[in-house]
Amino acid sequence: MAELRALEAEIATLQRACEELPAPWGDAPQARKSLKEMQQLNSERWEPLKDLRSYVEHLESELKFLSTLTGINIKNYSKKTEELKSIETAENSIKKVLERHRLSGNCHMITFQLEFQILEIQNKESLSSVITDLNIIMEPTEYSELSEFVSRAEERKDLFMFFRSLHFFVEWCEYRKRTFLHFKEKYPEVVHLPEGASSSYMEVRSPSQSGFELVIVWRIQIDEEGKVLPKLDLLTQVPQQALQLDKKRVIEAAPLSFRTLLGVLGIEATLESLVASLCTEENN
Incomplete structure (x- = not known):
């Protein structure tokens, strides 16, 4: 049982x-x-x-x-139940039960351990429950964004926000990985992933202009409410001489234009147009 x-x-x-x-x-x-x-x-x-x-x-x-x-796998689970002292009155009786839960598992490559307590209060008319304590232990990862999020989930004692946000965070990480690998395989001479397959940024180097490089930084943020959002920025590394020749300030406006394009085309189409433009430049 x-x-x-x-x-x-x-x-x-x-x-x-x-x-x-x-x-x-x-x-x-x-x-x-x-x-x-x-x-x-x-x-x-x-x-x-x-x-x-x-x-x-x-x-x-x-x-x-x-x-x-x-994507969440629970490997070990245990529960201990303790019935607290009941309160009896002439009109009503209140029964309190404290449940202590422990579980461990993983969400794809991220492992976790949870310890939490649930206090159940029951009277003749209703049954209510509340999480009174939540402790989350996560194995060290390269994802620094998770540390602040875990502290926030513990403080709020919000167990289900933790699971939902963790799922979306991992899915976005996997999506970023697949997207970067796609462009690396499609444009191996132009696209570089300095941190490997799980890189948080992608370098796009011009094959025809030495020193001209675009860096796409792709962060995955978790806001105060646990909503997971991708945040992409474009950084430019351009020789000083090229900057001096850029009278229309196209390079200076590139990061803003990149964010505008993301809102119109989406992530994959924007990256495709950016990388393809450098490859077209090489062919010309």
């Missing part, structure tokens, strides 16, 4: 964590439809499901589906 309760708790956590999934560029309506159908199927099957083995297998299948959808 302990295994059964652990599976149910993991599934409930992942279901709430993926309320706003999938990733920003995914087929959101289709994923939400699949999740809704799965939940409806559960409600129809719970009653006739008498065999414990079938019940556990069904829970494991559901957990696998949610893990695939969110």
